[in-house]
Amino acid sequence: MSDTEPAASDAVPPVRTLAVIGAGSMGHGIAQTAALAGITTILHDVDQPAVDRGVAGIEAGLARMVARDRLSADERDATLGRLHATTDIQAAAGADAVIEAAPERLALKQEIFARVDALCERAIFLASNTSSLSLQAIAASTARPERVLGLHYFNPAQVLPLVEVVSPLTVDPAAVDAAEAYCRATGKTPIRVQDTPAFVVNRLFVPFALDAIRLLESGVASAKDIDRACQLGVAHKMGPLATCDLSGLDVLLDVADAMRAETGDARWNAPTLLRRLVSAGRLGRKTGRGIFDYSEVG
Ligand SMILES: NC(=O)c1ccc[n+]([C@@H]2O[C@H](COP(=O)([O-])OP(=O)(O)OC[C@H]3O[C@@H](n4cnc5c(N)ncnc54)[C@H](O)[C@@H]3O)[C@@H](O)[C@H]2O)c1
Numbered sequence: 001m002s003d004t005e006p007a008a009s010d011a012v013p014p015v016r017t018l019a020v021i022g023a024g025s026m027g028h029g030i031a032q033t034a035a036l037a038g039i040t041t042i043l044h045d046v047d048q049p050a051v052d053r054g055v056a057g058i059e060a061g062l063a064r065m066v067a068r069d070r071l072s073a074d075e076r077d078a079t080l081g082r083l084h085a086t087t088d089i090q091a092a093a094g095a096d097a098v099i100e101a102a103p104e105r106l107a108l109k110q111e112i113f114a115r116v117d118a119l120c121e122r123a124i125f126l127a128s129n130t131s132s133l134s135l136q137a138i139a140a141s142t143a144r145p146e147r148v149l150g151l152h153y154f155n156p157a158q159v160l161p162l163v164e165v166v167s168p169l170t171v172d173p174a175a176v177d178a179a180e181a182y183c184r185a186t187g188k189t190p191i192r193v194q195d196t197p198a199f200v201v202n203r204l205f206v207p208f209a210l211d212a213i214r215l216l217e218s219g220v221a222s223a224k225d226i227d228r229a230c231q232l233g234v235a236h237k238m239g240p241l242a243t244c245d246l247s248g249l250d251v252l253l254d255v256a257d258a259m260r261a262e263t264g265d266a267r268w269n270a271p272t273l274l275r276r277l278v279s280a281g282r283l284g285r286k287t288g289r290g291i292f293d294y295s296e297v298g
Helices: 025-036 048-067 073-081 106-119 135-139 173-185 201-217 223-233 240-247 249-263 272-279
Strands: 017-021 040-044 083-086 097-100 125-128 148-153 162-167 189-194
Touching: 017 025, 017 106, 025 040, 025 048, 025 073, 025 083, 025 148, 040 048, 048 073, 048 083, 073 083, 097 106, 097 173, 106 125, 106 135, 125 173, 135 148, 148 173, 162 173, 173 189, 201 223, 201 240, 201 249, 201 272, 223 240, 240 249, 249 272
Parallel strands: 017 040, 017 097, 040 083, 097 125, 125 148, 162 189
Antiparallel strands: 148 162
């Protein structure tokens, strides 16, 4: 079989109702992708303002698609009709599958997985969008570790096509097939990866991004020029510092700290500048300012 051929069999059960846990940067994008693909989508967050921001983000995303003639007004309305945003986790009970996109903290994710495992009896797979945590450790909090795997989307999830499908040793291959089929059904391109720290993309990108911040910190070049160097010198679409701002500097710091703890390798040490920016609330685009200033971007 070639790398591009779908591995899932025809017998893979489809996901008709998806529950997304966490309506932040990633959760709302994952929910938008699902609802657009015709899937009834429950978007849950513990925080009502986060639910509201998530829905507003989806509405704005769909409005942009309509303005660019990529979606009709009727399709937009139908997509929004399939979206059910709520602070009540009970709404996830009937879901065929769950994707969790809550903050990158193991204890929190374990608590959520224990809850959805008990609640979503018919779920074919329970996926985490974790960037760096062990899926096996998350799976251990459930009574059905064979259903637990990683679906690692990239930011913005409604735009970027890649999903890393992460298989812990405990997962049933049928759940992996179902998750991969789900990704394809929603227009994504899955790649299969083992449950190793930071998988493929972050394993390569995060140390590179931390080095870019170290270059900035030591005054080697300006932020603009560091990004320009990567764009014009090695044909990156976006510079590493702008990418950090897009992902969220808090998210980057969480990944760096988790990887440092897991591997003990000094290349994951977070630069002081990154810690200072996060503690000052300069988290990137989502707060209007990070390494760059977006206050006039709107
Ligand atoms: N931001 C990125 O670039 C990116 C990329 C890939 C993966 N991830 C991963 O996705 C996950 C979410 O990241 P994000 O950037 O969307 O974070 P975020 O802070 O934007 O959103 C997290 C949301 O989870 C909610 N939440 C907290 N506790 C909850 C609970 N118990 N139940 C339900 N919701 C809860 C918060 O209110 C918040 O709205 C993390 O694991 C992160 O590592 C992030």
